[in-house]
Amino acid sequence: MKKQDTWIKPRHRFITWALKPAFGAFVSWRYGIKVEPFAQQGDRQYLVLMNHQTAFDQFFIAMAFRGPVYYLASEDLFSKGWVSTLLRWAVNPIPIKKQTTDPRAVRNCLKVIKEGGTLALAPEGNRTYSGKTEYMNPAIVKMAQKFKLPIALLRIEEGYGVHPRWSDVVRKGKMRAYVSEVIEPEDAAAMGEEALRERIEKGLYVNEGVAGGPFVHKQLAEYLERAYYVCPHCGLSVFESHDDTVECKTCGMTARYLPTREFESVRGDFPFRFTTDWYKYQCDFVNKLDTRALTRQPLFTDTAALSEVIVYKNKNLLRESCTVRLYGDRVTVDEGTGQELVFPFDSTDGFTVLGKNKVNIYFGDKLYQLKGDKRFNGLKYVNLFHRHKNIVKGNEHVEFLGL
Numbered sequence: 001m002k003k004q005d006t007w008i009k010p011r012h013r014f015i016t017w018a019l020k021p022a023f024g025a026f027v028s029w030r031y032g033i034k035v036e037p038f039a040q041q042g043d044r045q046y047l048v049l050m051n052h053q054t055a056f057d058q059f060f061i062a063m064a065f066r067g068p069v070y071y072l073a074s075e076d077l078f079s080k081g082w083v084s085t086l087l088r089w090a091v092n093p094i095p096i097k098k099q100t101t102d103p104r105a106v107r108n109c110l111k112v113i114k115e116g117g118t119l120a121l122a123p124e125g126n127r128t129y130s131g132k133t134e135y136m137n138p139a140i141v142k143m144a145q146k147f148k149l150p151i152a153l154l155r156i157e158e159g160y161g162v163h164p165r166w167s168d169v170v171r172k173g174k175m176r177a178y179v180s181e182v183i184e185p186e187d188a189a190a191m192g193e194e195a196l197r198e199r200i201e202k203g204l205y206v207n208e209g210v211a212g213g214p215f216v217h218k219q220l221a222e223y224l225e226r227a228y229y230v231c232p233h234c235g236l237s238v239f240e241s242h243d244d245t246v247e248c249k250t251c252g253m254t255a256r257y258l259p260t261r262e263f264e265s266v267r268g269d270f271p272f273r274f275t276t277d278w279y280k281y282q283c284d285f286v287n288k289l290d291t292r293a294l295t296r297q298p299l300f301t302d303t304a305a306l307s308e309v310i311v312y313k314n315k316n317l318l319r320e321s322c323t324v325r326l327y328g329d330r331v332t333v334d335e336g337t338g339q340e341l342v343f344p345f346d347s348t349d350g351f352t353v354l355g356k357n358k359v360n361i362y363f364g365d366k367l368y369q370l371k372g373d374k375r376f377n378g379l380k381y382v383n384l385f386h387r388h389k390n391i392v393k394g395n396e397h398v399e400f401l402g403l
Contacts, residue, residue, distance in 0.1 A: 007092060007108065008115045012068040015090050024063045027056050031162050033175035035063040038152065040182070045118050047149040049140070051133045051204040052122035053159025055355075060177040061120050061154055070112045072096045072105060072121040076354050076369075078312045094119075095312060106143065113147055120154075123200065126353070126403050129227045129379060130279035131160040131208035131261070133201070135400055141197045148185045153203035155180040160208040161215040161261055164275070166226040166356070168374070171215035171259075180204070209276025214259035220244040221257035224275075226356055229300070229380045230282040232271050236299055240375065283383070287399055291345075291388040294328030300380060301325050304370040306333055306341075309360070311367060324370060326381055329388055331361070333370070341368075346392065351385040351402065353378035379403070 027033060031054065048061055048069065058071050073093040078084045087093060094112065096105035109119055123136035144151055158175045181203045188196055224246045225239035234250040241247070245266055247254040253268035262273055272278040302324045307315040323334040331351075333341040349362035354369075359378040361368040372378065382402035390398045 006115055007070070007111050008068070008117050009092065011089075012091060016062065016068045020062060023059050027059050027063070030170060031056065031159075031175050032173055033060065033162075033177060035060050036176075036178035038064045038179045040179075041066055045113065045116060045149050046152045046182075047144055047147050048118065048120035048152045048154055049144075049200060049204060050120065050122050050154040051156055051206055052124045052127045053156050053206070054127070054163045057122065057156060057159070058120065060156060064154060064177060064179065065118065067118070069118045069120045070094055072109070072119070074125075074352075074354065075311050075367075076309070076358070076360070079309050079315055081314045084312075097311070106146075109143070109147065113149065119147070119149070123204070124403075127165040128160060129165055129403065130276045131164070131274065132276050132279075133205045133207070134403055136197070136201055136204075138193070138197060141193045141200070144196065144200070145188055145193070148189070150185055151183040151188060151200070152179050153181045153183070153200065154178070155204055155206065157206055158208065158212065160206075160275075161213055164227075166223050167219075168223060168356070169217050169219050171217040171220070173213055173215035207276065208261060209274040211260045211262055213261060215261065216259050218243055220259065221246045221255075223356070223374060224257065225375050226377050227275075227379060228278055228282060229377050230285045232281060233268070235285065238300075283399065283401055286383050286387050286401060289328070289384075289387060291328030291384060291391060295330070298325035298327055298332075299384070300377075302370075302372055302376060304359075304372040304376060306335065307369045307371070309367040309369050315369065322370075324372075326384060328384065331381060333368075343368075345385050345388045348385070351382045353382050353403070 050057055061069055071093045075095050075097050078095045094105055094108045096102050112119060123140040124134055125137055128134050156177045162173045162175050163170045221241045221244045224241045228239055231237040231248040233253055234248060237248050237250045239246055240249055245254055245256050253270055254266040255263045255270035256266050257263060263270055303321055304324050306319045306322045307317050309315050319335045325332045329345050331343045343361055343363055352360045354360060357372045357376040357378060359370045359381050386402040390396055
């Protein structure tokens with residue numbers, strides 16, 4: 001009888017042990033972070049839940065916990081050819097498809113648990129754009145109760161000040177990561193789903209819409225346009241940032257982003273003190289739109305590369321440069337060959353934004369990816385898609401816009 005292959009390999013523990021000092025030194029230097037070791041870990045397995053602020057959050061978990069930790073990661077990480085193969089061999093993260101219910105991921109998690117491993121994931125599923133811990137997928141609560149592991153809540157603070165998602169640069173500043181609470185399996189089982197969700201959200205909640213820092217760099221505002229596309233004066237608009245200022249290209253309103261995470265007006269009236277204020281205004285603005293009336297002219301036009309993602313394998317570049325148009329009810333991709341791909345929101349399964357300038361489009365059995373330039377805003381595609389879906393489903397008062 002053929003021996004069943006295991007998820008956990010002895011090499012994972014050795015690789016974690018060998019690389020941890022170097023990675024620990026690097027992230028401490030790079031992010032100015034103080035990671036508090038989880039002294040109460042013992043020999044127990046855990047489900048580690050974290051709020052998601054930087055691209056290196058998983059390394060903070062590795063610094064806080066002893067031994068290998070098995071992370072749930074989006075399918076994009078597993079579509080990078082040899083890089084994905086190396087990651088699988090070295091640490092074997094668990095792939096999960098965004099925007100879908102993924103029973104395969106749950107089965108793999110149960111396999112890791114059965115083999116004695118510790119799991120980690122970010123309930124938000126995305127790094128925060130605003131500086132505040134955002135929407136957490138309620139499915140996480142059902143998973144947590146199903147796994148029957150102690151739940152360790154790893155709280156990451158000041159990460160948005162040090163390295164906001166929309167920025168390419170890491171500011172000089174201070175961060176902290178620590179286990180804020182452990183919820184025992186019997187307590188999680190005794191709670192209702194709503195009570196457990198509230199406890200997890202409270203344990204992970206961070207709001208960086210306050211003065212803090214300082215977080216120092218010459219390019220503090222560079223690429224804010226990746227996150228913001230609504231002007232308080234013009235509505236839907238396009239922004240451009242340089243160094244520490246960001247400007248609306250429609251009306252010229254300009255603001256400066258300060259080392260304290262605050263804004264100050266430079267030209268025109270900029271009414272927001274923090275990015276959290278601007279982000280909320282933007283979401284509220286989109287949630288008042290009737291996307292069904294915004295279908296004649298494109299709301300935005302971008303240029304991006306188009307690829308088809310072969311999930312868990314690689315990406316096939318279909319066109320290096322395409323014209324992408326976003327309407328209230330669809331996205332069109334003009335390949336420049338006289339042909340146009342159309343993604344009607346009503347028949348598209350989902351849009352997700354990955355990293356800084358990529359958008360995944362889940363369309364039937366196909367997965368397409370748009371990759372824009374450095375100033376590309378992928379968030380607006382996700383937000384407009386979800387606003388339209390909410391309206392046509394009769395849920396126009398639902399505020400959730402995809403992140």
